[in-house]
Amino acid sequence: MSNSTAVIFGGSAGIMLGKRKERILKHRGVLWLLFAVNFLGTIYGYIWYGNQLEFTAANYPLWLLPLVPDSPTASLFFTAAILWLLYPPKSITGSTMRSLVEALAVLTSVKYGIWAVSIIAAGGYQGNELNWRDWLLIVSHSGMAIEALLYARFFQYRRMLPLALIWTLLNDTVDYSYGVYPWLPGVLEDDVTEVQYFTFGLTFLSAAAAWLASGRRRDL
Secondary structure, eight states: OOHHHHHHHHHHHHHHHHHHHHHHHHOHHHHHHHHHHHHHHHHHHHHHTHHHHHHHHHHSOGGGGGGSOHHHHHHHHHHHHHHHHHSOOOSHHHHHHHHHHHHHHHHHHHHHHHHHHHHHHHHHHTTOOOOHHHHHHHHHHHHHHHHHHHHGGGOOOGGGHHHHHHHHHHHHHHHHHHTOSOOOOGGGGGGHHHHHHHHHHHHHHHHHHHHHHOOOOOOO
């Protein structure tokens, strides 16, 4: 077999595998499973933030409450994005809202997925003993970032990505200006400044990843 023939066969096989993967990802059964997992994960995430929400309500202005649970809100955006894949909106307003939510879903899922894993790992490196909840968070937040990058190709959000970036940067600013950032492992309490720089930098990197991962709109 010549090199050119091998390249042709290799390219064809790659295309076939790519199309097969797309069919699996776009299968409605897979989408419903993904919706259910993210929906339940979102509920658990808000429950997990319960103590911090109570503390915030007792010690800070109430308008800060929606900005406290970062990861569950990212998961909520992604859950809504999956639902819109299943039932695309018909109106211009609905399509515009869908694009904005998709942009927020991908950017924030990648950002907070990586952020949570990094913070847990940093805490463990500095001596914090990791328990089963930490490992559960590592697995679930890794999944957040991966699924967002996998499904970004089926979303149409590039024009809304600047708005999503602005929103996420405002959230970061509020978190570290008012001190309502997600509670850190005790060993990282003296590293808040470094965590802040990491958080802002990760926002820009996640926006770049969301831009690169996006593709042309593909109908389901």
